[in-house]
Amino acid sequence: xxxxxxxxxxxxxxxxxxxxxxxxxxxxxxxxxxxxxxxxxxxxxxxxxxxxxxxxxxxxxxxxxxxxxxxxxxxxxxxxxxxxxxxxxxxxxxxxxxxxxxxxxxxxxxxxxxxxxxxxxxxxxxxxxxxxxxxxxxxxxxxxxxxxxxxxxxxxxxxxxxxxxxxxxxxxxxxxxxxxxxxxxxxxxxxxxxxxxxxxxxxxxxxxxxxxxxxxxxxxxxxxxxxxxxxxxxxxxxxxxxxxxxxxxxxxxxxxxxxxxxxxxxxxxxxxxxxxxxxxxxxxxxxxxxxxxxxxxxxxxxxxxxxxxxxxxxxxxxxxxxxxxxxxxxxxxxxxxxxxxxxxxxxxxx
Ligand code: SAH
Ligand code: SF4
Numbered sequence: 032x033x034x035x036x037x038x039x040x041x042x043x044x045x046x047x048x049x050x051x052x053x054x055x056x057x058x059x060x061x062x063x064x065x066x067x068x069x070x071x072x073x074x075x076x077x078x079x080x081x082x083x084x085x086x087x088x089x090x091x092x093x094x095x096x097x098x099x100x101x102x103x104x105x106x107x108x109x110x111x112x113x114x115x116x117x118x119x120x121x122x123x124x125x126x127x128x129x130x131x132x133x134x135x136x137x138x139x140x141x142x143x144x145x146x147x148x149x150x151x152x153x154x155x156x157x158x159x160x161x162x163x164x165x166x167x168x169x170x171x172x173x174x175x176x177x178x179x180x181x182x183x184x185x186x187x188x189x190x191x192x193x194x195x196x197x198x199x200x201x202x203x204x205x206x207x208x209x210x211x212x213x214x215x216x217x218x219x220x221x222x223x224x225x226x227x228x229x230x231x232x233x234x235x236x237x238x239x240x241x242x243x244x245x246x247x248x249x250x251x252x253x254x255x256x257x258x259x260x261x262x263x264x265x266x267x268x269x270x271x272x273x274x275x276x277x278x279x280x281x282x283x284x285x286x287x288x289x290x291x292x293x294x295x296x297x298x299x300x301x302x303x304x305x306x307x308x309x310x311x312x313x314x315x316x317x318x319x320x321x322x323x324x325x326x327x328x329x330x331x332x333x334x335x336x337x338x339x340x341x342x343x344x345x346x347x348x349x350x351x352x353x354x355x356x357x358x359x360x361x362x363x364x365x366x367x368x369x370x371x372x373x374x375x376x377x378x379x380x381x
Contacts (some may be wrong), residue, residue, distance in 0.1 A: 038203070040207065056078065065210070066215065070094050071092060097112065097113075103359075111370060114159075120136040123357075131175075135168060136191035137200070139153075145260045146330070152327055152369060153191075158197040165207045189224040227260075232275075249291050300344055307345050310349055315349050317345050318352050321353075325367050
């Protein structure tokens with residue numbers, strides 16, 4: 032099996048090329064992979080033909096392949112991307128007037144088992160490599176002719192998987208996405224979301240190059256959170272909030288808290304007051320998400336008035352926004368990623 036090049040950092044490419052090549056060759060290949068985003072080695076035209084052929088005997092670019100895609104009536108598009116081992120992950124493009132958001136996956140499936148999330152039903156199949164994480168962005172940028180170095184593009188690591196349980200590859204991908212000689216995005220436009228893996232939040236805090244952090248709060252008491260996020264038994268809410276207080280924010284940065292509202296479970300005014308108390312002293316904002324329902328999910332979506340009432344209370348403490356559901360009709364919205372194919376979708380909609 033040829034090895035993928037996508038995911039290698041510059042030093043790794045230097046090692047791979049060895050001493051037989053002039054030093055600038057590594058930079059040329061790095062540029063071809065991440066700035067030009069070639070799909071085949073034969074398109075890396077800066078490299079001599081001989082070197083391209085030699086590389087092609089053991090390596091491929093290794094970009095993901097469009098296995099299927101689904102268009103929502105709201106303009107978002109869900110891709111099912113095939114990886115080299117035949118498995119697939121989801122990535123979603125959400126175009127807006129002034130920006131484009133790409134939501135990418137970090138694992139195939141997820142081991143965390145939140146009760147309101149469809150990805151949880153898959154369990155964990157495997158971690159994605161750094162190349163497979165970066166590849167989702169380069170694939171979508173290529174396909175939709177988006178310029179990753181422009182301020183329009185945002186990346187959120189909020190697709191399938193728990194990024195902090197695959198932190199090394201998530202950080203490596205972040206370095207490749209932000210290096211000016213590679214994909215060239217600003218770290219301010221990349222957000223990683225976690226269910227609250229506390230030791231890994233501390234490790235993330237120490238990384239020299241790191242995305243912004245979002246925390247899936249989703250409950251206002253320990254008891255309530257345990258019921259919907261079993262990970263709370265291992266990492267209780269009080270400890271999570273302490274880790275948030277200790278988290279070193281950069282001058283321009285705020286913590287984002289995500290809160291999925293589940294009808295008659297965590298959507299009352301008392302919940303909102305507790306959320307306001309929990310986050311009130313932090314430099315933070317809160318994004319409210321109405322549950323995106325799905326087959327096998329034992330919760331319902333609250334009425335829009337509930338969201339507004341909740342927002343008006345949290346807003347007294349910190350900025351609070353209601354996240355617009357995107358791509359619900361194509362199972363592309365938060366927590367709906369489960370590699371649903373058109374056939375399965377049709378069955379669900381019956
Ligand atoms: N594993 C990470 C990132 C992926 S989930 C995390 O949990 O943070 C991204 C976001 O989608 C999380 O905030 C999660 O709480 C939310 N989410 C999961 N299932 C959902 C659903 N059915 N409806 C709405 N939001 C959901
Ligand atoms: Fe995993 Fe996030 Fe879904 Fe929880 S919400 S199961 S952590 S993807």
